[in-house]
Structure formats: structure tokens, C-alpha cells
Amino acid sequence: MLIKRKETWQESENSVTGETAYLNRRTVLAGAAAIGAAVAAPSVFAQRDRVLGPLAARPTDYRSTESLTPEAAVTQYNNYYEFGTGKGDPYENAWRLQPKPWSVTVDGLVDKPGTYALEDLVDFNALEDRIYRLRCVEAWSMVVPWIGVSLASVLKKIEPQSGAKYVRFETLADREQMPGLRWPVLDWPYTEGLRIDEAMNDLTLLAVGLYGKEIPNQNGAPLRLVVPWKYGFKSIKSIVRISLTDKQPGTSWNISAPREYGFYSNVNPEVDHPRWSQRRERRIGEFGRRETQKFNGYGEMVADLYAGMDLRANY
């Protein structure tokens, strides 16, 4: 149950794009996708033409009047090093990923461990539309319409034990599907983690969809985390393992460069990355730079989590 508190970043219902317009758009897209599938000739690139089925989701208060980043940008400008380090590489290479069927191993301090089919972990009848800002640690940003469920709803299913203090996530690491794994850019598999209270925060989303459809491979199909008040790399993609732990888990970027990427990695314009300033960001599609907001503008919902903490030391 959402507490209907009006936040500064929320917009009134009447200021958003009408739902019919949004749904129509979706129908048009689905139609276009179907035609695309029909005319697609069998080829070595057959899997490139993975048809993304429409996903029904209920609207929520997580909206924005900021204009959405165009779908082409969201799906073709990505950091997903398992498919290459270039921004266009994931779009080029992610067709190799096979997101169906998908299962997630749940272990650690939980009462219901095991290997879950994606559909058993995520309730596809309770999907929510949520529009979030995404702020990359590289100082660019987007506004993305995700579809998913709160991580809290999934954690409730697997029943964390009282000793569980952290959640650790792991990305698929399969050389057959992910050509980028040939290079030791990071210590594969990619891992990320959250403190349990961060994980239980209602903002924390497990996304299965994007722009009204199933999530494309390059965006982290079929299951990815979205933590909008943290830098984008915290939002781990293509999750195959969720573990509850009592110790702070190692996270890939923190292990790779501890001075540059902390465990928390909250968006914070006052704490620079050692190699660049975090004061401003480029919204993809805009020419200039805009001011970066603390906690990416979600402070009212998450600042309490860090009360009394030195955010400079805990970057």
C-alpha cells in the first residue's frame, strides 16, 4: 500500500500524458512489432528480431512531467560491459542473450531458498508503471518508463531471516551469450548489493519491462534492478542470483576501483568522482548540462536511510 504523500517530484494526475494516448501508443507499437516479426526473414540475425511482447501494468504515483528519453536512446545507448564496453555494443551484441526461460537462485539467510522460475518470483499480474530518472556515474542521465514490481514484494516471498542485513545480486556470466566476458574488464560475474533497508524501500524496483513492453536484452532482460537514487551501475542487469547476507557483499565496481566507486554510490553532486565532477549531468538529448540533484531528486523518500552518516566517507 502506497502512502499517498505528495512529493516535490510528483506531478498531479492531470499533468501527465493521458492514459489512452499512452495505451494507443502501445497498441501501435505492438502492431508494428507484429508486422516486423511477420516480415522478418529467417537469417543468422533471427534472434536480433526478438519480439518484445506488450506488458500490462497499472499506473502508479511514480511519474514525471520531465519528457521521457526517447526509446531509441534508452535501448541503444547502454553500459552493459558483458556485451562490450562501447555504448552501442550492448545493442549490437545482446541478441545472443536468451532471457526465456529464466530462473533465479535464491540463497543465504532466507527461509525460502531455492531456484525460482522468473514467473514465480515476480507477479506479472501486479506489474507497475514507474517513471524514474536514471543518473549514470559518467555524468549523463535519462528519464525511463520502467515496468516492474517493488523489490520488497519479491523479498517478502523469499522470507529474509532476521539476521539478513544485506542483499547481494549477481548477473549472468555465460561466455556463450556474452562476448564481453572474454575481456577481464571487471571480475565477472558482475555483482551488486544493497543494505536491507535500501532494498525494502518502495522506490527500489525489479524491472521486467520498459516502454510498455518486455525489457530488451541490452537493458538487462529479463530481470534487472532499478535503484533511482543511486548511480546507474548499482542497478544490476540480468539477475541470476539473489542472496541475503549478514555482511556487506563485495560489489564489482567497488572491487575494481574502491577509491572511485563506493558501496553506497548514492547520487551526490557534492561528492566528486575522483576523475570528474558530479555537479552536473547531461540529460541525453539535451545540448547543455543540468545541475545534478542530491539522491537524484528522491531525497524525500530515501534521505532518512542515511541519517547521521557521513556521505563523503560513505560514497
Next chain:
Amino acid sequence: MTNFSVSANDLRRFGKPLVFALMMVPALWLAWNWWQAFQYLPNDLGFNPQETSNRFTGDWALRFLLLSLAITPLSKTIRSSKPILFRRMIGLFAFFYVCLHITSYVWLDMLFDWSELWADVLKRIYITVGFSAFLLLIPLAVTSTKGWIKRLGARSWQGLHKAVYLAGVLAVVHFIMMRKGFQIEPLIYAGILLLLLGFRLRSVLGRRAPQRT
């Protein structure tokens, strides 16, 4: 070289304009695409045009810098002074692309935010390193004319222009430092640079008579 039948004169008359035109291609490509972008017309700069320009100009500056370093070894290997005809032009093109690189960063990326820029140059080591390479190249570009060779004397002029190796090292370090994680591409450039430095070192160590070039 008997199989090298093109005369030095032909190289001056036709070869140099050709190489000049070729080396202009990346810059023209970039200018054309920005011209399109400013008019909201389709272009190939991608979803983050500023990032594309920074990387594109940086890549070409480094490539031409390494190419200019490869000319002397090439000329020694094929025992012909003909490649030397192109050395200055390639070096100046490297400097030209460095200037474009800085323009891209200062104008397109930072929008002339001087206070932020200055903080970056001082605070971010990889920018400090890259900027040092640029500063180092300025006197080399300025003294690249025949007049300056005379004024300085061939020997000290050559000594000065050895600084290009240091600029090369700084440029490669700058490139390695700006990437996230362990990445192969900058290391390929580093490998080429080491190869060229190794060649140079060998010829310095193995030299008996004073150098002629």
C-alpha cells in the same frame, strides 16, 4: 631503393596534397555531422554527441601522433628518406586534432564553464596529464618551420623535438586513465608506443656515427 620509383618531387607535388586531404577526412566528417546536428538534422554523432566528439578527436590525435613517431623508424627500415617528407605534416595534423579535442571538450562538452574547467585541469589527474601533453606540443608546432630549424640549429632543434616522445607517453597515459575498468583498446595504443620507443632506444644505443637525419 629500386622498387621505390616515385620521385621525391612527385611526392611533394602529389603525395603531400593527397596525405593532407586524407588527414582532413575525420575533421570534415565531424564538422559535417555537427553542422547537421545544430540544425536538428540526422547525423552520426549518436545519443551523446559531446562524448562522441571528445573520443573521436582524441582517438585521431593519438593515432596521428603515433604515426608521426613511426616515420623515422619507417624511413630507417626501408632505407629511404622519402617518408620524412611527410613527418612534419603528420605531426602538425596530430597537433591540429589535439586542438580539436580540446575545443570539443571546452566548447561542446563544458560550454566554456571556465571555473569548472580550471578545477578539472587541476583536480583530475588524467586531464592534467592530457593538458600537459598539449602544452608540450605547442613549442614543437611553433618551431616546425624551416626558419625555426635554422634559428635553433639542427642539433638543438632535434633535441627539442624529441619531446614528442614524452607527449606520446602522456597522451597514452591520459587515454588509459580515462577508461573505466581494465580495457584493451588503450593498451593497444600503449603497445604501439612502446614498440616505437623500443625502436628509438635501439637506434640510440646502437649508434656509432652522429645521426644524419
